[in-house]
Amino acid sequence: MHTASLAARSLKSVWHPCTPMKRHETEPLLAVQRAQGPWLYDTDGKRYLDAISSWWVNLFGHSHPHIRAALADQLEQLDHVMLAGCTHAPVVELSERLAALTGLGHASYGSDGASATEMALKMSAHYWRNLGRPEKNGFVGLAGGYHGETVGALSVTDVPVFRSAYAPLVRLSATVPSPDARLARPGDSAADVARRAAAALQAWLEQHHARTAALVVEPLIQCAAGMVMYDPAYLRRARALCDHYQVHLVVDEIATGFGRTGSMFAHQQAGIRPDFICLSKGLTGGTLPLSAVLTTDAVYQAFYGTDAAQAFLHSHSYTGNPLACRAALATLELFEQLDTLQANRLLAQRLSTAFAPLAQHPRVRHARHLGMVWAWDIETSLPGFAQRYHAAAKARGLLLRPIGSTLYCMPPYVLDTDEVQLLGSQALAALEDCLRQEAQAQSNPRNDK
Ligand SMILES: *Cc1c(COP(=O)(O)O)cnc(C)c1O
Numbered sequence: 001m002h003t004a005s006l007a008a009r010s011l012k013s014v015w016h017p018c019t020p021m022k023r024h025e026t027e028p029l030l031a032v033q034r035a036q037g038p039w040l041y042d043t044d045g046k047r048y049l050d051a052i053s054s055w056w057v058n059l060f061g062h063s064h065p066h067i068r069a070a071l072a073d074q075l076e077q078l079d080h081v082m083l084a085g086c087t088h089a090p091v092v093e094l095s096e097r098l099a100a101l102t103g104l105g106h107a108s109y110g111s112d113g114a115s116a117t118e119m120a121l122k123m124s125a126h127y128w129r130n131l132g133r134p135e136k137n138g139f140v141g142l143a144g145g146y147h148g149e150t151v152g153a154l155s156v157t158d159v160p161v162f163r164s165a166y167a168p169l170v171r172l173s174a175t176v177p178s179p180d181a182r183l184a185r186p187g188d189s190a191a192d193v194a195r196r197a198a199a200a201l202q203a204w205l206e207q208h209h210a211r212t213a214a215l216v217v218e219p220l221i222q223c224a225a226g227m228v229m230y231d232p233a234y235l236r237r238a239r240a241l242c243d244h245y246q247v248h249l250v251v252d253e254i255a256t257g258f259g260r261t262g263s264m265f266a267h268q269q270a271g272i273r274p275d276f277i278c279l280s281k282g283l284t285g286g287t288l289p290l291s292a293v294l295t296t297d298a299v300y301q302a303f304y305g306t307d308a309a310q311a312f313l314h315s316h317s318y319t320g321n322p323l324a325c326r327a328a329l330a331t332l333e334l335f336e337q338l339d340t341l342q343a344n345r346l347l348a349q350r351l352s353t354a355f356a357p358l359a360q361h362p363r364v365r366h367a368r369h370l371g372m373v374w375a376w377d378i379e380t381s382l383p384g385f386a387q388r389y390h391a392a393a394k395a396r397g398l399l400l401r402p403i404g405s406t407l408y409c410m411p412p413y414v415l416d417t418d419e420v421q422l423l424g425s426q427a428l429a430a431l432e433d434c435l436r437q438e439a440q441a442q443s444n445p446r447n448d449k
Contacts, residue, residue, distance in 0.1 A: 006031040006043055027387055030394065035062030038412045038419060040399060048399045051423055053412045056223065056255050058286030060334050061414040067285050070330035074323050083109070083320040090325035094292075097332055101264055102277050104294035108312070109320045113254040113280035114148025116291035117216070119314055120276040121152060123295060123303075124214040124248045130302045130310055139173040140204060140247075141216045144180075146224030147252050147278075156216045159224065174208065176201045178222060179230035182366045182377075190231040197230075198237035209245035214276070216250040219266035220370060223255040226406035227375035229368050235270035248275040248299075254291070258282035258331070259341055259413065262348070262371030275299060285331035290324035344372055344413055347420075351411070354424025361428070363435065375408040378431065382438040392433040396426040407431070 007029040011021070019027065031043045038061050040048045050058065060067070078088055095107040108123075110116050121139060128136035141147070141156040148154075154163050154170045163170065179197035181190035205212065219235055222228035235251075242249040251274040256266035260282065263269050267277075276299070280291035303312050318324075334340065348371065352359075355374055359367035365377040382388055386402040393400040400409065409427065 023387070027391065030399070037061035037063075037414055046397070048394065048397050049419060049423060049426075050399045050412065051393075051427070052400060052408075052410050053282075054286055054399075055281075056260070056410050057281045057284075058412050059258060059282045059331065059340075060285050060338075061412050062286070064285060064334070066334055066337070067287055067327055067330040070326050070333075071287065071323060074326035078322045080318065080321055080323070082317075084315060088320075088322050088325075090322045090329060091320040094325040094328050094332075097329065098279070098292060098294055101332075102294050103273055104277055104296060106297075106300040107292050107294050108314065109325075110280075110291040110293075110316055111289040111318055111321075111324075112148070112150075113252075113278070113291055114150040114153040115316065116254060116278040116280055116293050117147040117153040117156065117252060118150060119293045120216070120250045120252075120278050120295075121156070121214070122314060123293065123299065123312055124250065124276065126312060127248070127299050127302045128213050135211055136213045136247075138208065138212045139214055139216055140201075140208070140212055141173055141175055142218070142222060143175045143178045144222055144225035144228060145175065145178075145216065145218060146222065147216060147218075148254075173216075174204065176204050178225070178228060179234040180222075180228045181230050181368070182228070190229075191233045194231040194234035194237070198234055198241070201238060202241050205241055205245045205247060209247055212245075212247050214248035214250045215242055216252060219251045219253060219256055220261050220269060221256055221266065221373060223373075223410075224403070226377075226403040227368070227373055227408045229370055229373075229375075232270035235267055235272055239270070239272040239274075242275075250274065250276040250278065252278045254278055254280040259335065259344055260372055260410070262341070262344070264335075264341065283331065284324055284327040285334070287327045288321070288324040290321065290328055338413075340413055347413065347415065348372060350417070350420050351409075351415070351423070354420050355409070355427070356424075358424065358428045358431065361431065363431070372413065373408065373410050375406055378402070378405045378407055378434075380405055380434065380438055382434055382441060385434065388434050388437060389430060392430040393427065395433075396430050398423065398426050398430065400427065400430070 010029055011024055032040045033043045034041050038050050040050050098107055099105040108119055125137040139156050145158045147156045149162050151169050156173045158175050177197045177200045179194040183193050251267045253265050257279050276295045278293055284290050363379045367376050385405050389402045
């Protein structure tokens with residue numbers, strides 16, 4: 001199958017996400033035939049380094065032999081069985097391991113991140129209802145927060161482009177200021193910003209706690225907002241305030257979990273324990289859709305009984321799918337076998353060195369890095385910078401998709417020395433390509449379409 005024809009058929013038959021469809025007339029689809037390690041191969045055999053881990057899900061490269069073998073073995077034994085009234089080894093073992101890793105338990109499963117968000121919201125509000133406080137059913141999140149795009153999840157997703165059209169369908173939650181470290185005033189530290197944002201949270205909770213079920217946050221990095229990073233002091237303060245005002249703390253680790261920020265989970269860097277954790281994306285190493293919510297014994301006990309109205313009945317057809325659970329188990333095994341968190345510290349140093357010329361580029365503001373995430377705000381007047389950069393990077397054999405004018409890299413954990421060098425040099429070269437286009441547009445503005 002030829003690239004052009006597969007892409008053309010796709011545009012006729014598939015509704016692609018995250019891009020207005022007509023734009024694909026000038027932004028061609030990448031028709032991927034196969035993938036190996038960090039590389040995607042298109043239908044013409046050209047390869048691309050997947051520097052954003054296929055939307056932040058792929059941790060150990062594509063087609064990892066350990067995960068593949070686990071899936072093949074599972075397929076021989078049990079493909080799927082409903083989880084209502086049935087159970088199986090992969091879901092039990094995964095739940096036990098996730099409990100050991102998070103210090104929470106009672107895992108409930110969905111398929112996508114957004115359904116994990118919805119489970120956490122429902123469980124939190126239902127908890128308060130079971131305690132005789134049904135008025136505690138509101139939520140509060142951070143400005144710019146992203147927790148998924150289904151109608152329930154949109155209530156805590158503060159991204160107008162995803163939400164505005166559906167505002168009439170959504171019960172919009174309140175937002176409090178983000179502790180975005182870029183807001184530091186001269187002489188300020190990221191911790192000072194965190195303290196100010198926490199003071200705003202306190203003021204909000206002081207007024208609204210009686211009607212609030214939970215605070216929902218992306219810990220340490222608000223990824224979809226453009227890799228907005230903040231100081232762990234905010235999470236410590238948020239935990240204390242949630243305790244004081246009797247409000248749950250939900251940490252959405254869908255993007256930040258599984259080593260992405262340097263620790264297994266981002267909230268662990270603040271030394272806190274949340275009431276709910278939402279997991280997805282890297283959970284299966286980027287092979288199959290799976291999400292999970294884990295919570296405390298106290299929350300679980302509030303639902304424990306024989307009364308259906310008191311119980312958490314939430315279900316999906318594929319809840320706890322054995323193949324997905326097995327892929328997740330294989331992924332967690334890789335963390336141990338490869339000592340991934342330690343190995344990533346060394347890999348991150350090499351990547352930071354490779355990215356140093358980019359970080360020091362005169363057009364870059366707020367170069368930032370945490371764990372296996374790097375981001376740079378680009379000062380540019382080039383219209384459609386994100387699309388132009390994406391195209392320039394693709395021409396150079398890299399898959400990178402800036403968010404607005406924020407360029408970021410979120411690579412899989414398996415890059416070798418050559419791949420690190422290539423990523424650093426080509427990411428910079430793609431920026432220079434865009435800046436040349438900007439210079440051309442400025443010298444001949446009417447040609448810029
Ligand atoms: C991606 C993401 C989600 C939504 O996950 P989907 O699988 O896309 O529904 C929720 N929260 C965060 C923090 C995310 O990054």
